Amino acid sequence: MRKKSLMKDAYREIQKSLGRFFSIMLIVALGVAFLAGIKVSSPLMKDTTDQYMDEYQMMDISVLSTLGIEKADMEAISKLKQLERIMGSYSLNMLARIEGSQKVIKVHSLGSLSQEDEKLINKPKLVEGRWPSRPNECLIDGTKLTRLPIQIGDTITLTTGTDEEVSDVLNNDTYTVVGVMNSPYYMHFERGTAEIGNGSVASYIYIPEENFKSDLYTELFITLKGAQELDAYSQAYTHLVDDFKAQLEPIMEERALVRYEKLLAEGKLELEEGEAKLLEEKAKANKELADAALELEKAEKEIAKRQQELVDGEAKVNQGFKQAEAALKDAEEELEANQKEYEQGLTLFNAEKENIKKQLDEAKIQLTEGKAQLQTLKDKLQSIEEQLAFTEGMGQESLLAQKQVLEEQIASLTQVLQVNEEAYKKGLAEFKAQEETLLESGVLLEEGKRKLAEQKIKLEQEKGATYKTLAEGRQQLEEGALSLEQGKEKYLMSKEEAKKQFKEAEAEIAKGKEQLENLKEPKVYVLGREANYGFANYKSATETIERIGEVFPIFFFVVAALVCLTTMTRMVDEQRITMGTYKALGYSTFSIMSKYILYAGMASVLGSVLGIAIGFKVFPNTIYNAYGMMFTVPPILNKFYPSEALSAILAMVCLTVFAVVFTTIKELKEQPSELMRPKAPPAGKRILLERIPFIWRHMNFFQKVVARNIFRYKKKFFMTTIGIAGCTALLVAGLGLKESIISIVDRQYGDLFKYNLEVTVKEEGIEKLQRSAYIENFLEVSHENIKLLYGEEDRTATLRVIHDIEKFPEFIKLQERVSQNPLNLDQDGVILSEKLAKALNVQVGDTVQLENSHLEIYDVKVAGIAENYIGHYVYMSGAYAQAAIRQTPGVNQLLIQLTDAGMDQEEVISNELTQNEDITSFAFTTKHAGSFESMTASLDTVVIILIVSAALLAFVVLYNLTTINISERYREIATIKVLGFNDFKVSGYIYRENIMLTLIGSLFGLLLGKALFLFIIVTAEMDEMMFGREIYWPSYLTAVILTFIFAMLVNVMMHFKLQKIEMVESLKSVE
Secondary structure (H helix, E strand, O other): OHHHHHHHHHHHHHHHOHHHHHHHHHHHHHHHHHHHHHHHHHHHHHHHHHHHHHHOOOOOEEEEEEEEEOHHHHHHHOOOOOEEEEEEEOEEEEEEEEOOEEEEEEEEEEOOOOOOOOOOOOOOEEEEEOOOOOOOEEEEEOOOOOOOOOOOOOEEEEEOOOOOOHHHOEOOOEEEEEEEEEOOOOOEOOOOEOOOOOOEEEEEEEEEHHHEOOOOEEEEEEEEOOOOOOOOOOHHHHHHHHHHHHHHHHHHHHHHHHHHHHHHHHHHHHHHHHHHHHHHHHHHHHHHHHHHHHHHHHHHHHHHHHHHHHHHHHHHHHHHHHHHHHHHHHHHHHHHHHHHHHHHHHHHHHHHHHHHHHHHHHHHHHHHHHHHHHHHHHHHHHHHHHHHHHOOOHHHHHHHHHHHHHHHHHHHHHHHHHHHHHHHHHHHHHHHHHHHHHHHHHHHHHHHHHHHHHHHHHHHHHHHHHHHHHHHHHHHHHHHHHHHHHHHHHHHHHHHHHHHHHHHHHHHHHHHHHHHHHOOOOOEEEEOHHHOHHHHHHHHHHHHHHHHHHHHHHHHHHHHHHHHHHHHHHHHHHOHHHHHHHHHOOOOHHHHHHHHHHHHHHHHHHHHHHHHHHHHHHHHHHHHHHHOOOEOOOOOOOOOOHHHHHHHHHHHHHHHHHHHHHHHHHHHOOOHHHHOOOOOOOOOOOOHHHHOHHHHOOOOHHHHHHHHHHHHOHHHHHHHHHHHHHHHHHHHHHHHHHHHHHHHHHHHHHHHEOOOEEEEEOHHHHHHHHOOOOEEEEEEEEEEEEEEEEOOEEEEEEEEEEOOOOOHHHOEOOEOOOOOOEOOOOOOOEEEEHHHHHHHOOOOOOEEEEEOOOOOEEEEEEEEEEOOOEOOEEEEEHHHHHHHOOOOOOOOEEEEEEOOOOHHHHHHHHHHHHHOOOEEEEEEHHHHHHHHHHHHHHHHHHHHHHHHHHHHHHHHHHHHHHHHHHHHOHHHHHHHHHOOOOHHHHHHHHHHHHHHHHHHHHHHHHHHHHHHHHHHHHHHOOOOEOOOOOOOHHHHHHHHHHHHHHHHHHHHHHHHHHHOOOHHHHHOOOO
8 A cells, every 4th residue: 555655656746847757768868879879880780781791692701812813722622611602703903984084993703694693702782784694794883982974785995004905804895884783892982902093993893704814813702601690790700710711721822832833843944945945036037137138138239230230221322322313413414404405406496497498498499490491491302302303404403403502401400400409308308307306306305304303203212212211220220229228127127126026035034034033932811801891991980889889878878877866866855855754654765765766767767768769760870871971781770689778778777776776765864853854955164265365355246156056065066067068078079070070181182282183194104294284383203002011910001202302392291290390201211191100000210011012022111100181101212212122113103283273174184184195093182082071971970960969968967957956946046036036137146057057067078078089089080091189179169159058048948947936935934
């Protein structure tokens, strides 16, 4: 019956003080939510990825060898009992030009064209498209930050980035994208480093295994029996992997050693064969060159002979043509003389022709007339003779005389006629002869002209033909001479080429000998998942959350617990009379205590359940999604952790119940009569300020009252101060962390790195690049990705060898972070970035080992540790490089300061650099800054959670403590109201105390926040990143202002509660 009454009283008490009940419940909910939520975030993240890795068969062991891995190695390993699956894998770093930008792509082999093949290890998770079915198809990386800007159906063309052809290593160089995938092998967005391009892998793809031409696998992937049943983050899994590694390492080392000896023997044999072949080729080449020289000599003599013959022939022909031309000229001159003579004769003939004709005609007429006269005389003579026949006598004598005269006349005329006829005939004959002679001369002249013309034509033809023959001969001779010169050039080129080839062959043999002599024993790497960058970083992230969960929530939890303790202590103080009444009525100490245990327990249990519900859902999801910016992981599991939930609930309930038990036992030790009387107020005594007259005298009444009230109630003072300090500290840590993360971008790429662009360039393209108009200043450096080793630790880093020490500070500022003292890059050693030095646990003066890309290891001395926030860097002078690593690397990178660093100009420069074949890679510092901001976006979300949670806690703490303060001073407030204080003066009376307590708590909180901030910074830092160690004054100021804002809000809320206090309370008897 009594127990039932106590339970009813407890329920009534809850109904009467719902504000107090809910404040306890809320503060417990916040404490439990933070404690349980942060606590389960790490295991929930681990369980999610563990299931993901099991589902897609992520390797448990990977095996690499500097000599490659043979299929026989797989057969030997397969005999190990613990092995479940084994798969050989190929991988290559290749270049691809995507949207005008050259990117380094990691090309992996896809072990099967069947997505359901159970032998696949590190099986890609297809998120879009289909699985490759043909050799020239591929899957591309689906990670948000690293996905290539191409779609399904597009093609990607690969190049080696070296002198080697793609066809030497792959069957195809162009692949069609058929699917988008994620791989458990690449959980982190960082894709690793490469020796081509900009040195950083941008993305990865999977292509069918049949594309690779190598007989040696790049690495082996192994899964172990029983591994999937274990948590990949547990010690049991680590032991399983370590045990298998212990069995596997001797096998692989032995096989690698056998292969090493085989390679040595093969190398020696190959060198011997090479030397013999070189000697044989030399002898053969020398003989061929000698034969060629002899042939050239013969050809040269033949050409000289033909040239002389041509010259002689040409001279002879020219002489013959000159003689012929002279003869023609003489003939022409003779013909011209004859022509002239002919023309003169013809002219003379033509001139006398008419006269001669006339004379001949006259002579002919005279002759005709003479003949007629003769005939007449003959007729007369005949007539006379006839008359003589008939005449006699005198007549006859007359006739005879006449006859004689006539005969004499006829004889004389006949003689004259004969002479004239002969003269006529002679003249006519001479005329005709002369005419014929002239005609014949004309014909002969024409014939001579014709023959002369023919001879001229014939001579020209003969000259043309002869000169053509000579020209052809000359051309043949020139061709022969040109052929001879070409032959000589070819001979000289062949001779030089042979020398070059022999020199190269000798150098290759020398190099082979050197490599053979320097061939180191093989290194075999048997690695677990910890060596996988994605897994290691994800595990590091979960451990970071776990470390933060070990301190930050507990800090939160303790503040909440102290507030609960204060609240319950006040409640017990208020219930003294009721407790005394119960005790006087005979209730046992435990029975009385159970009422308050029930009250506190119900508030704690309900608050804890609410906290578990919120914490298990909000915190893990928020943190997981925040880290999802950096990691490619499946959706978080919807999993409940009973042990964590129960431990958080029990811890809070126990703390609250302990506070109740502690306070009630202390009170219940008194007699009922003492309990039924109100507790006497603390005895008044002077506070510290009253002992300082100078200060005390200058304080007014209200200030003195506030000071006395604050320092008289020491328990309340310390609890309030601790609560407010805790809230301020949480705000300072959260705000400081956010500012620290944001500020290092400007610090790294503004104060420390003073250049805008870094360009990796071939040696032959450096001078041309330096003449570019957009370059204001540049620095030549040697850039290489290396590994730094010290003790058991090792880290990859970027080595920069500086050749111009004087110019170097204009581009990179090396200084110590704390002292800000500048560091000089000289011949004494190397300078490491601070985060790298801390990761290796290295101090100035230590000697570390530097392993270059050729796996050559050198000892270098640490001369300084420089302030640096992003990335691991090693700086070395050219002089020290020559001394320490016995070589001065060639310039392969330019650090460039631009004349205009605007985004538009960057686009123009990017297009220009992309077209330059001598540029292997380039990156603007703005891109680095953008990548960093993407990486830290997840931490920003976590920081916001911390700030919001701290703000909530601050508000609840202040509200609760102020409520307690008012309830403790109920009669005092009623009394000052009776004395005439209005509501605002009453509120001001309480506010002054709250403001002073808030100020004091805030000041302590600033110091506590700084310590908490440093702890979180060191805990939350990533491997290649260092956050700032300074909290800037805006963060301090913001934390204090927020705390005061919450205090003012609480004060405003309390104002209405103060108004409800009745003055009649002051008249009630304390008895």
